[in-house]
Amino acid sequence: MTAPARADAAPLLSVRDLTKHFPIKRGVFGRVDGAVRAVDGVTFDVAPGETLALVGESGCGKSTTGRAILRLIEPTSGSVRFDGQDVLALDASDLRKLRRRMQIVFQDPFSSLNPRMSIGAIVREGLTIHHLAEGSAADNRVRQLLEEVGLRPEYASRYPHEFSGGQRQRVGIARALSVEPTFIVCDEPVSALDVSVQAQVVNLLQDLQRDRGLAYLFIAHDLSVVEHIADRVAVMYLGHVVELAPVEKLYGEPIMPYTQALLSAVPAPEPGVKRERILLTGDVPSPANPPSGCVFHPRCQHPARDSACAKIVPPLEEKTPGHWAACIKQPPTSVSWDDQRAAGATNQPEFFLPRAALHRSA
Amino acid sequence: MNPSAALASILGPRRTLSRLLHDSRTRIALVVLLIVALSAVFAPLLAPYDPTVQLDIVRLPSQPPSFAHPLGTDPYSRDVLSRLLYGGRISLAVGLGAVLLAMSFGIAIGAVAGFIGGAVDAVLMRFVDAALSIPRLLVLILVASLWGSLGLVPLTLLMAGTGWFAVSRLVRAETLALREREFIVAARALGASPMRILVRHVLPNVAAPALVAAALGIANVILLEAGLSYLGIGVRPPTASWGAIIQDGAERVSDLWWLTLFPGLAILVTVFACNALGDALRDAFDPRQLPRGNDPTFAAEA
Numbered sequence: 001m002t003a004p005a006r007a008d009a010a011p012l013l014s015v016r017d018l019t020k021h022f023p024i025k026r027g028v029f030g031r032v033d034g035a036v037r038a039v040d041g042v043t044f045d046v047a048p049g050e051t052l053a054l055v056g057e058s059g060c061g062k063s064t065t066g067r068a069i070l071r072l073i074e075p076t077s078g079s080v081r082f083d084g085q086d087v088l089a090l091d092a093s094d095l096r097k098l099r100r101r102m103q104i105v106f107q108d109p110f111s112s113l114n115p116r117m118s119i120g121a122i123v124r125e126g127l128t129i130h131h132l133a134e135g136s137a138a139d140n141r142v143r144q145l146l147e148e149v150g151l152r153p154e155y156a157s158r159y160p161h162e163f164s165g166g167q168r169q170r171v172g173i174a175r176a177l178s179v180e181p182t183f184i185v186c187d188e189p190v191s192a193l194d195v196s197v198q199a200q201v202v203n204l205l206q207d208l209q210r211d212r213g214l215a216y217l218f219i220a221h222d223l224s225v226v227e228h229i230a231d232r233v234a235v236m237y238l239g240h241v242v243e244l245a246p247v248e249k250l251y252g253e254p255i256m257p258y259t260q261a262l263l264s265a266v267p268a269p270e271p272g273v274k275r276e277r278i279l280l281t282g283d284v285p286s287p288a289n290p291p292s293g294c295v296f297h298p299r300c301q302h303p304a305r306d307s308a309c310a311k312i313v314p315p316l317e318e319k320t321p322g323h324w325a326a327c328i329k330q331p332p333t334s335v336s337w338d339d340q341r342a343a344g345a346t347n348q349p350e351f352f353l354p355r356a357a358l359h360r361s362a
Numbered sequence: 363m364n365p366s367a368a369l370a371s372i373l374g375p376r377r378t379l380s381r382l383l384h385d386s387r388t389r390i391a392l393v394v395l396l397i398v399a400l401s402a403v404f405a406p407l408l409a410p411y412d413p414t415v416q417l418d419i420v421r422l423p424s425q426p427p428s429f430a431h432p433l434g435t436d437p438y439s440r441d442v443l444s445r446l447l448y449g450g451r452i453s454l455a456v457g458l459g460a461v462l463l464a465m466s467f468g469i470a471i472g473a474v475a476g477f478i479g480g481a482v483d484a485v486l487m488r489f490v491d492a493a494l495s496i497p498r499l500l501v502l503i504l505v506a507s508l509w510g511s512l513g514l515v516p517l518t519l520l521m522a523g524t525g526w527f528a529v530s531r532l533v534r535a536e537t538l539a540l541r542e543r544e545f546i547v548a549a550r551a552l553g554a555s556p557m558r559i560l561v562r563h564v565l566p567n568v569a570a571p572a573l574v575a576a577a578l579g580i581a582n583v584i585l586l587e588a589g590l591s592y593l594g595i596g597v598r599p600p601t602a603s604w605g606a607i608i609q610d611g612a613e614r615v616s617d618l619w620w621l622t623l624f625p626g627l628a629i630l631v632t633v634f635a636c637n638a639l640g641d642a643l644r645d646a647f648d649p650r651q652l653p654r655g656n657d658p659t660f661a662a663e664a
Contacts, residue, residue: 099553
């Protein structure tokens with residue numbers, strides 16, 4: 001399988017079959033009794049300067065994916081290559097060096113800043129750890145960084161509780177920038193903010209990307225924010241990437257029935273316009289006991305869905321150039337009709353795109 | 363790190379300190395503790411008599427308060443005021459010393475257990491569980507009675523050795539909660555070493571509850587020391603301590619009331635002040651009481 005990547009650039013980050021299973025321990029002796037399959041075989045690339053959005057519901061494994069790439073959580077298996085280096089094979093000291101180049105911005109602006117450190121000390125820490133600046137040079141650098149994220153340099157001596165959520169998020173961004181990374185995992189960086197503040201932080205991230213050539217893995221559940229910032233979008237469901245496409249293709253013609261349902265839930269920006277919605281039945285299944293075959297099949301609204309969907313794990317395949325999706329009922333598919341029939345299929349693959357899923361008016 | 367920066371990293375936002383100092387409980391507690399501490403430190407200047415000398419065993423035993431002896435004398439004709447002042451030295455020294463030692467040990471063990479986790483955590487905490495299931499007073503009585511009576515240093519060590527368990531559990535629990543906080547994950551993502559995370563991020567954040575525990579711990583040790591002395595297995599006679607004075611009058615409480623009342627009041631006031639200080643500290647550290655940013659800080663957002 002060739003990787004779902006942008007064809008025009010060598011990837012900065014390549015993630016292959018990344019898997020993280022959290023063991024479920026029972027009893028006094030911690031007997032392992034099953035596993036939560038938080039991330040189950042995730043594959044994608046991020047090009048230099050690109051924003052890849054990772055979207056999905058709470059608990060679909062998107063944050064775990066982001067943290068496993070940075071080895072803040074040790075992945076169970078798979079491979080992560082960053083700029084040619086095998087991230088998962090690095091020892092502690094090489095990993096520490098690599099951390100200069102890969103950073104993370106967190107969702108919760110209240111828990112992500114140490115309440116007992118001043119803003120200046122927080123931003124300065126990366127400079128100290130990597131010996132980038134000392135003394136007054138470091139002071140100047142901290143002031144510069146604060147200005148760059150839109151905060152007054154005089155704020156350096158203040159403490160996190162003196163700031164609003166949006167300002168704290170800016171501090172978190174300044175901290176990530178302090179070590180001059182080329183890639184930042186943005187783990188729902190605006191989800192906890194008011195809508196008006198969201199726009200400011202998103203614009204800041206975009207300005208920084210333009211000025212510094214940063215690549216982002218932008219984790220989010222808000223599809224309208226993603227449409228604004230992303231170059232490409234990967235949709236996750238129950239630990240799997242089920243669709244990956246450039247933003248205009250994904251929003252224009254979503255292929256995977258799950259993506260279609262997600263897009264139908266995005267509120268229409270025009271007042272008075274009532275959108276049709278695809279209502280999914282049931283809850284997201286537990287990742288400790290995921291459905292067989294296609295993990296989405298119990299909730300799928302595709303008219304051709306049949307018992308083959310419960311048996312065949314759909315490969316993430318290129319349906320149209322650059323547009324990857326995992327569904328054996330959306331043609332074209334590499335899973336032949338004979339194989340489907342052998343698994344009990346009764347319905348031929350047939351392209352399905354409900355009106356409700358059309359997000360962009362043509 | 364200079365001392366004021368170290369203090370700032372523990373107290374954190376300056377408002378914690380100012381809120382603490384504006385609390386009337388803090389002020390009263392500090393004034394009381396200052397008086398007790400000063401009178402203990404300057405006991406040799408303040409005390410009218412030598413606390414261990416029997417003045418006149420024939421004419422002066424068990425005298426009620428008078429001009430010559432404002433707090434009376436004990437059955438051995440020693441001046442109670444002098445003994446009370448000197449006794450404060452013992453109580454405070456044992457209290458402060460034991461708590462300082464117990465805190466250092468408890469914080470170190472708790473932070474290591476919580477931070478490293480796994481087998482280290484399991485072994486340390488099962489030991490603490492076992493230690494906590496034995497009543498502290500029982501251990502103290504056992505050791506003290508094996509030794510006969512104790513000197514000041516052994517007594518302090520004994521109090522410290524039996525006093526760190528609860529602190530270590532408290533600190534471990536705090537450390538476990540902190541480990542999942544995003545600013546710790548952010549420090550790891552920046553490439554901070556485990557030692558740096560422990561010293562710069564974990565310890566300043568567990569210092570607050572530990573400081574509260576310390577204030578309450580001092581009160582506890584003062585009470586325990588008094589209890590041991592009352593049982594006759596505290597500091598070695600004729601050394602004065604508050605518990606020892608009460609013990610001297612224990613058999614005749616109803617007619618030698620001054621031997622119980624005055625040291626009792628000293629214990630009560632000191633313990634009360636420590637507890638009030640502990641409560642005030644806890645409230646001052648409570649992050650829910652931190653005022654949110656006001657005034658010009660919002661300017662950048664607009």
